[in-house]
Structure formats: C-alpha cells, structure tokens
Amino acid sequence: xxxxxxxxxxxxxxxxxxxxxxxxxxxxxxxxxxxxxxxxxxxxxxxxxxxxxxxxxxxxxxxxxxxxxxxxxxxxxxxxxxxxxxxxxxxxxxxxxxxxxxxxxxxxxxxxxxxxxxxxxxxxxxxxxxxxxxxxxxxxxxxxxxxxxxxxxxx
Numbered sequence: 001x002x003x004x005x006x007x008x009x010x011x012x013x014x015x016x017x018x019x020x021x022x023x024x025x026x027x028x029x030x031x032x033x034x035x036x037x038x039x040x041x042x043x044x045x046x047x048x049x050x051x052x053x054x055x056x057x058x059x060x061x062x063x064x065x066x067x068x069x070x071x072x073x074x075x076x077x078x079x080x081x082x083x084x085x086x087x088x089x090x091x092x093x094x095x096x097x098x099x100x101x102x103x104x105x106x107x108x109x110x111x112x113x114x115x116x117x118x119x120x121x122x123x124x125x126x127x128x129x130x131x132x133x134x135x136x137x138x139x140x141x142x143x144x145x146x147x148x149x150x151x152x153x154x155x
Contacts, residue, residue: 009143014152015046016063020118024050024088025063025079027070027096032141048087053079062086064092070096071105073124074120076115084117090116091155093148095140102132105117109133112140116151119125123151 015022024033032049037043051062057067064080065075076096084092094115100109110129115122127143129136 005039006140006144007142007149008036010037011037011145011149011152012040014043014048014149014155016042018152019088020075020152020153020155021046021048023083023087023089023092024089024144025092025094026050026052026152027054027059027079028077028099029034029095029137029141029144030054032137033093033095033144036141036145048089051083051086069105071098071107071111071113072096073113073126075111077117079123080083080115080117082128091116091148091151093144095144097127097138097140099136110136112136112143114140118155119153123147136146 011140026033031052038045053059060067067077075095079094080092095114097112098104098107098109112127115124129139
C-alpha cells in the first residue's frame with residue numbers, strides 16, 4: 001500500500017488536472033482523512049472540507065443519513081452523498097465503522113465501510129481490519145485515500 005503522503009500528492013495532482021473538488025465525511029476516523037487531504041499540495045484549490053459525523057445525530061441531521069445502523073454500507077454511501085451535496089464537491093469520500101476495541105451494532109472491531117461518490121455514482125467497500133484501535137483508524141484512512149485515488153484515476 002502506498003504511503004498516505006504519496007497518495008495525497010497524486011490525489012492533488014489528479015484533482016488539479018481534472019478540475020475536481022473533493023470533500024470527506026468521517027465517523028470512526030474523526031478527521032484523520034481530512035487532515036491528510038488538507039496537508040496535500042494546493043489543497044485550498046481542490047479540498048472543499050469535511051464533516052466529522054462521529055455521533056449518529058450528526059450523520060442523520062447534517063448529512064441526511066437515514067436512521068438505522070451506522071456500521072453499514074448504505075450509511076457510508078449516504079454520508080458520501082450528503083457531504084458532496086452539503087459542500088458542493090464533485091467527489092466525496094466517507095468512512096464509518098468500528099474502531100474498537102469493543103464491537104458495535106453486533107459488528108467486530110475493524111469492520112469498516114468506505115464510500116466514494118462521483119457524478120452521482122457510488123462505490124462502497126467493506127473492510128475487515130485487524131489491530132489496535134489506532135492501527136484500525138490509520139489503516140482506514142490509508143484505504144480511503146487509496147480508494148479515492150483509484151476513483152480519480154478512472155474519472
């Protein structure tokens with residue numbers, strides 16, 4: 001897996017080349033993805049911002065996620081769609097899941113859902129990550145950036 005700094009540099013290049021803006025919605029990563037994107041080259045040109053929707057009401061009330069389980073693929077997709085609309089971004093990435101150490105909603109720690117939306121199309125990935133909570137969060141952010149990069153390469 002490519003280190004996050006190199007991935008973000010490539011994301012920045014592609015966003016600039018293609019004239020795309022990017023937003024993020026995060027739950028378990030608590031802003032880590034946004035922090036990495038915001039440190040990217042010329043981020044003020046392409047990074048619209050982020051919503052850290054850690055608690056369920058923020059997901060429901062701010063991002064328009066339907067009430068129900070939040071450790072789920074549809075929640076990740078709705079988070080991505082919601083933040084794209086809220087921040088008027090061309091592309092959005094979202095992450096929700098269980099950082100641990102305890103299970104949540106009957107799902108074990110390391111269960112993560114990522115989503116990307118671009119041009120009305122959504123891609124969702126489920127991850128099953130191992131490790132301590134800090135490792136799970138770091139790996140979630142890295143996987144989210146890799147998914148974002150893969151998506152931008154295909155646009």
